[in-house]
Amino acid sequence: MSLNEKQNHGTGIDLSHHLSKVSRARKISPLRGLQKYMSKPGLVSLAGGLPSAEYFPFASVTGELLVPNSFPLNTESESSRSWFWKLFSRAEKERTTSFTVGKYPKHPGDLSLESSLQYSLASGQPQLQEIVHEFVERVFQPGYSKWATLIHTGNTAGFHAVVQTILNPGEGLMVSEWTYPGAMAIAQPYDIRAVPIGMDSEGMSSISLRQTLAEWDESARGMARPHVLYVIPIGQNPAGTTMRVARKREIYDICVEYDVIIVEDDPYFFLQEGKYVPKSERVSEPELDDEAFIASLAPSFLKIDYQGRVIRMDTFSKTVCPGARLGWFTCNPMFAERFERTTEASAAAPCGLTQVYVASLLLNWRYTGYMRWLKGLRIQYKQRRDHLVDCIAEEFHMQRTISMEGITESATMYHASLKPKRSFVPLSEKDLAFSKPLFSFIAPSAGMFVWLTLSLEDHPSFSSLGYKAVEMKLWTEIAEAGVLFAPGAMFSPVEVEDDTPGPGHFRISFSDSTPEGMKKAIGVFGAVLRKFMQAS
Numbered sequence: 220m221s222l223n224e225k226q227n228h229g230t231g232i233d234l235s236h237h238l239s240k241v242s243r244a245r246k247i248s249p250l251r252g253l254q255k256y257m258s259k260p261g262l263v264s265l266a267g268g269l270p271s272a273e274y275f276p277f278a279s280v281t282g283e284l285l286v287p288n289s290f291p292l293n294t295e296s297e298s299s300r301s302w303f304w305k306l307f308s309r310a311e312k313e314r315t316t317s318f319t320v321g322k323y324p325k326h327p328g329d330l331s332l333e334s335s336l337q338y339s340l341a342s343g344q345p346q347l348q349e350i351v352h353e354f355v356e357r358v359f360q361p362g363y364s365k366w367a368t369l370i371h372t373g374n375t376a377g378f379h380a381v382v383q384t385i386l387n388p389g390e391g392l393m394v395s396e397w398t399y400p401g402a403m404a405i406a407q408p409y410d411i412r413a414v415p416i417g418m419d420s421e422g423m424s425s426i427s428l429r430q431t432l433a434e435w436d437e438s439a440r441g442m443a444r445p446h447v448l449y450v451i452p453i454g455q456n457p458a459g460t461t462m463r464v465a466r467k468r469e470i471y472d473i474c475v476e477y478d479v480i481i482v483e484d485d486p487y488f489f490l491q492e493g494k495y496v497p498k499s500e501r502v503s504e505p506e507l508d509d510e511a512f513i514a515s516l517a518p519s520f521l522k523i524d525y526q527g528r529v530i531r532m533d534t535f536s537k538t539v540c541p542g543a544r545l546g547w548f549t550c551n552p553m554f555a556e557r558f559e560r561t562t563e564a565s566a567a568a569p570c571g572l573t574q575v576y577v578a579s580l581l582l583n584w585r586y587t588g589y590m591r592w593l594k595g596l597r598i599q600y601k602q603r604r605d606h607l608v609d610c611i612a613e614e615f616h617m618q619r620t621i622s623m624e625g626i627t628e629s630a631t632m633y634h635a636s637l638k639p640k641r642s643f644v645p646l647s648e649k650d651l652a653f654s655k656p657l658f659s660f661i662a663p664s665a666g667m668f669v670w671l672t673l674s675l676e677d678h679p680s681f682s683s684l685g686y687k688a689v690e691m692k693l694w695t696e697i698a699e700a701g702v703l704f705a706p707g708a709m710f711s712p713v714e715v716e717d718d719t720p721g722p723g724h725f726r727i728s729f730s731d732s733t734p735e736g737m738k739k740a741i742g743v744f745g746a747v748l749r750k751f752m753q754a755s
């Protein structure tokens with residue numbers, strides 16, 4: 220760290236040279252500029268064109284909320300029963316608590332429909348802002364002092380604002396070699412070009428990142444060295460990988476060296492399910508208090524960010540519900556101010572009704588209640604992850620190896636081959652070929668997805684069709700048998716051609732299916748694969 224860097228440590232540095240032309244040109248909308256005065260007590264405003272709250276037809280909003288401890292904290296006492304049991308006992312009355320928000324506040328600072336349903340701040344309603352700010356401080360513990368939070372309408376819209384704010388047409392965006400297609404769909408029409416960075420068992424590789432930046436050849440690439448990195452560090456979509464703090468530090472340091480902004484899209488932060496342990500070796504986990512729970516999670520890039528070069532996007536989509544269309548940015552105030560201007564020029568502000576509901580939920584549960592909810596949620600998804608991997612382990616013959624592809628970490632890799640059908644009949648040569656692994660995966664320690672890497676080289680038509688066509692053929696047969704996996708090519712940030720080298724992938728989600736649904740799907744996968752490998 221240079222002297223200058225040390226002086227700036229903890230307060231952030233000027234990063235305004237990263238702003239796009241569009242963002243620099245965006246002025247504060249004249250009427251919106253007055254809005255910050257609107258909440259001033261006693262103010263008589265004749266300036267705006269606000270509809271009178273008297274004519275809002277909503278007299279109050281009420282809701283029933285699940286209690287924060289709706290889901291158990293350990294898997295042992297109820298084993299996988301808690302999840303199975305819930306599904307089978309819908310008749311069991313859920314424990315709830317209720318809230319009401321009236322049109323006018325009873326006490327100063329109360330949520331009210333008068334202000335929530337009015338034209339309001341692009342940065343979000345003050346009550347929600349306050350909750351989110353405190354939450355970030357306690358949970359993500361940003362490494363510098365001058366950070367800001369800003370409510371947005373989910374990470375999709377958040378990333379759209381990021382693209383408009385810090386990228387110009389013709390620039391490159393560094394992304395993992397497999398990444399969330401929703402992000403690419405936002406960037407590509409602006410002529411933002413994907414620059415894929417290699418991955419390993421922890422997600423984006425710092426070696427590949429350094430190499431890409433160090434060896435950047437502007438004329439060969441036809442664009443300047445990229446200054447923005449998009450990363451999904453936890454429960455990566457689609458690969459399911461999770462980056463630990465050491466890798467994050469390496470990536471952060473490289474970004475400091477090459478002056479790169481890190482966009483951290485982290486919807487799966489609270490779905491850190493922990494390492495997969497095969498059924499026979501599974502033991503119960505201790506229940507953690509809030510601090511131990513936070514300490515047990517892979518931290519955000521925010522925690523190591525001493526310059527303010529991380530734009531973090533959180534969403535309520537996976538922890539509350541996607542229909543809320545609500546989340547928030549944590550970033551340096553210069554970017555936050557520009558995002559606010561961008562929101563003013565698009566949705567004007569996040570939806571007031573949604574903010575009333577989510578703020579009421581969080582005010583009712585309070586910090587400890589929300590933490591309790593998140594801990595319960597983690598266990599629910601852990602059980603789902605375990606069940607899906609258990610189903611694969613039951614359907615296929617599994618071998619474990621330790622993958623050493625990461626630099627600092629190793630991970631257990633599972634290789635699946637077809638189980639011999641008839642154990643007492645001598646295996647034919649063809650059968651032996653089929654006992655070779657047909658796919659492998661690292662059981663994810665976070666998120667919602669298992670990412671299979673396929674090895675279909677022994678398929679009878681492999682030499683004539685090649686990787687991509689064989690994989691697509693298999694995917695189609697599985698779909699026709701009634702099971703939908705996400706084909707790997709969907710997650711490539713660059714066009715996948717028939718002759719693109721390298722094995723293909725399927726992404727299997729465990730987030731939303733019933734236990735029987737998963738079992739059935741994996742059974743169908745096994746049956747189709749068995750037939751597929753014999754078909755000529």
Ligand SMILES: Cc1ncc(COP(=O)(O)O)c(C=O)c1O
Pocket residue numbers: 372373374375376399401451456484486534535536541546
């Ligand atoms: C990596 C990633 N980013 C963003 C989203 C969408 O988030 P939101 O619902 O907040 O728009 C998803 C949803 O699947 C995702 O996986």
